[in-house]
Amino acid sequence: MTAQTRFKKKEVLQASPGIKRRKLADRIATIVVTTGGVAVILCIIAILLFIGVETVPLWKGVKSELTSSFFLKESPELASYSLDSPNTGTFPFLASGMDEYKEIGFVATKNGELYFLSLSNGKVLKKEALPNLGETEIRSSYVSQNNKLYSFGTDDGRIIPVRTAYNVTFAGDKRIITPQVTEDDILTIGDSPLVRIAFEENDGETASAGAAYTAGGELIMKTVAKSRGLIGGGGSDEATHNLTQTLGGGKVTALEIDKSLQNLYVGTDTGRIYRYNIRNRQNPELLETLDATGNSRIPVTALGFLLGDRSLVVGDEAGSVSVWFEVADTDSPGGKVFKKVHQLPPFALPVSDIVPSSRDRGFIAADSGGNINLYHATSEQKLMQLKTDGPPVMNLSFAPKGNGILAVDGAGKLYDWNVDNPHPETSFKTLFGKVWYEGYSKPEYVWQSTGGTDDFEPKISLTPLAFGTLKGALYALLFAIPLSIFGAICVSQFMHPALRNTIKPVVEIMAALPSVVLGFFAGLWLAPIIEKIIPAVIILPFVLTVFTLLSVFGWQYLPRGIKGRFKEGSELFFLVPVILLGVLVSLGLNAAAESTFFGGDYKSWFYNVLGMQYDQRNSLIVGFAMGFAVIPIIFTISEDALSSVPKHLSAGSLALGANRWQTAIRVVLPTASPGIFSAVMIGLGRAIGETMIVLMATGNTPIMDWSIFNGFRALSANIAVEIPEAPHGGTLYRVLFLAALLLFFFTFIINTAAEIVRQRLRKKYGQL
């Protein structure tokens, strides 16, 4: 007895730490499950957040920061240049530029010296004099688009082109940049000083063209074609033209020649732009005279090309900035007109300079009050405004990588701004709206993210892709909704439960078929077959209807004895041979139908009568394949909704004398309609997000056309195709993230709506 008590006591004593341990374990488990569970859920939600965060930079503006600024005269070498009367005529610094790393900049002076200086402290690193300048002075300058060719117009009527290069060498980890200057062949225009010049060389450096406005008021153009002999040497063929006559008395205020030596643009103080065709070097012709400022008293003050030299930026004395390019136009005799396409936010003062970016369709412009604006032409945005201390900007240049701006103001002060402008082309309008791209005849929704040339402009409207997604989903639903909902009505209302329990799992398995299989099947097997039997596909629904009605008719005359042997609903399996027969008959009628309805060749009939082009992989194929993927989803959910309609409703209806069909359509279907709605919504969600089927069964062309015989490009397929090639952090990469975000929202909203409707329905059934 005592032993037993002692034993019990011992157990209790021992149990006490045991309980403690168990309690501790319980507490630890609670903590682990709670933190783990919350962490998993937060992680899932973080997905959305992460995708959203990746797209944020698309909307962010430009960041800029003045990295350094100093007066040029602080350097001993430049102290001698007078800045007493800062006007264009006497200002000693004519051009400026900088290297790719924004370490070294240069200024060119009136007396033909190039000073390379450190942009961080203004120390002169190297001085180069133009060797062939002679005794004269430089009057004007011109910067060619690629920023490596600077040309100077002299007082003795010559154009001196100069190239700058920056050689980069490494000493250990230190980068050493050595600037170099080389002079090109000099172009002699005449004897009088050149007030304005333009000079351009083609890519192969086999031809060049220069234009100059002289102090004598003459506009002279000169072209050179260099012919290279096989054994060195070779000659050059020059042609000079005086174009003064064509100007109609205006004074030239700006000149531009494009890099492919096709056009010369001349801006005048009468507000006009004269556009010459200089392709024929022997005979330049005036193509058209454009009223650029809308008022002959407002002079054109600055011209500049955008990257690619096809768009011309025009700035005038009223401060207005606009972009012009050639547009297809059927009314004009040449089929093309040069016209104003983009009007950008204006300055308050006259525009003094326009400098393009060599990265994108952006440019910087300055006014006479020392304001500098950064614009993006295609999106018509003013991205940023900078300001000098007050004096007007005399030289302006853009860093080769578009990440810095260098300016020299009238007081001889140099400003070096750092610009962080990763996504200049994105705005709500360019991503979703119609945009007028260079070379297009009107504003359009375009998706074309990559192109072959360096000056290609990515076109990133998500609208055609969203359109494609919706188009695909629409055709899929058009195919799936009737089949699945009628199928669900049939199974839930007119079939024996035993049959239902075998049919439902079969359809559920269908839902599990990998979409890549459906896509492959549709794209490689179905598409070529459908192409041959389009007329049969069109007549199939009619043939099937007729055949079904006939068989119902036959069934009604069948003796009752035979009918009674079938389980309710199983007589419908008779339809299997009927359908097969219907398909066969339709196929047999294919040729007949084609010649009766489509004049023997449906493709040309579609094209001539309906204006539709037939693509092999088209929306019809996608409709079939994606419909196939969506049918089981809609079927299962709406079947659930239909069969859980309380039985007393249909029993009541039948008891009052309604037949089975009337009961199903007028009583059961309306009651279950929210459930069917949510089924369709979930099906829509799946169709919107489907990737492989649309990727494989459409041609993936981003066109906006509702035609069922055309393909499309969907958001999802577009992401799958393009994200492997999109550079991390680039505009395309972020736009694709935005596309993913859109898809996420599309489906999330649709699914949530469906879920809420379904929950309401459940409550409703509870009350019935």
Add this chain to the structure above:
Amino acid sequence: MNKFWKSGDPFIWLTGVALMFSLLMIAGLMYLITAKGLGFFWPSNLTEIKLKDGSALLGEITGHESVKAHDPDGQEMTIERTQLKIGNRDLYGLDFRWVDDNNIENTSYPQYAVALERREWGNMYGFIKQISEGGNVLCTGNESCWAVLESQIPVYSGIYEEIKGIEKGVIGGINREIEHLRLEIRGEQMGSGRQDRIKELEAEIKEQEARYQEQEEKLTALYAEFDKEKIVMTSVDGRDKEMPLGNIVRAYRPNSMSWFQKAGLYASKLWEFVSDEPREANTEGGVFPAIFGTILMVMIMSVVVLPFGVLAALYLREYAKQGTLVRIVRICVNNLAGVPSIVFGVFAVGFFIYGMGSTLDSIFFKEALPNPTFGTGGILWASLTLALLTVPVVIVATEEGLAAVPKEIRDGSLALGATKFETTWKIVIPSAMPAILTGLILAIARATGEVAPLMITGVVKLAPHLPVDGYFPYLHLERKFMHLGFHIYDVGFQSPNVEAAKPMVFATALLLILIVVVLNLTAIITRNRLRKKYTTSAV
């Protein structure tokens, strides 16, 4: 007639049409894929077609169709034509040819026609002329050479295996070792810069390079052996083609084979399909690496998704305070199952590959930079993506299972003094186990069929190595891999010779469907058993 419409039967039958049409589509799709997928391996007879212009073709008949055409008078007419797989890509350039039935003089099945499956240039159909070894003719004519051929093919297959073993195994290992040493040297140079250690490593590289030379010589000898015997085949149009016997994978004479022989060959081809590596830009051979990649990826995914999914479900159902917030979270989780898979793929690209991958690289694999190790697609990231994609499935299924455990059982356990953890761990989870497993199986089934997110997170058309091999650390999570679903997309849509690749795609599709359907059926059956169990236990 009025009664006919009033009865409502016509409408009922029309709904029946909708249902039956859907069912017929499923059946038709399954039948087609099965027939085309399995039929591909059957050695069909070689048909010799003599055309009216005197030329002859030999090959397998693969299709028949009627097309519209215009006769010389511009009158429209239909032409029956037959598609023939003529093989001999090295002679003809094309594998397939359409023949107008009108042009056929006669067809026959020559007894001695041989089909050769080759390692290069696809199939060859023709007749054996002779087999020679270094200029000595060993045999001539169909009958005597057939015996030589049959006996020699296994020999050459053995040599081929040996060569592959050396190339992939031994030399691959040496290369990896050298690469490893190089990276270590770079690491030393970037880090401490111990010259003696670098010297040591360089010496090791030298040693490995010597080993490499040795193996290289062995290989040269084997290759010489491999190319020793040559076979000359005559095509049906009389052109001779000489090739090394080693190039032949399999030879058979379908026209003189019995049904059982054909069945045997069929089985061996089927086995090759599931167990061998792909040949000829994935259009021939097997899909073993793709099966392996798919399964491994799904396994890694399961290891990740199961604990986390169950943890989240346990929290939502057992530990969290039920209220509006939890209800909203539940709807969100439910809806995540409907979010397009490509969205998860995009997330993975941004977060896993460029985010975590690049960070891992800059910490642990600095010496390999700028070549990314984890900063590019790989099996780990693909598996994690699929885990994210399927975690809602597991959560929902587990929650359902947890909710189905009767409250009385829980209360009983608690009343007997068990803590909440003990109740959950020993009572609730075991009862909910079938539901959890159902969730996992459904997740696996979904993951197996998913392709879109994998395309951007690490699947490739041809991976040089399996993600698992005999070299430390055995499981290479950073490697790219092959996948059945992507194989279908790639071979069917990116392959240069789609017509020849089609049967292969059908076979792969069949395999994939089979895996997915079996997994789904398992899930459905488990679920039904589970329901039955709880309906009985609740009574």
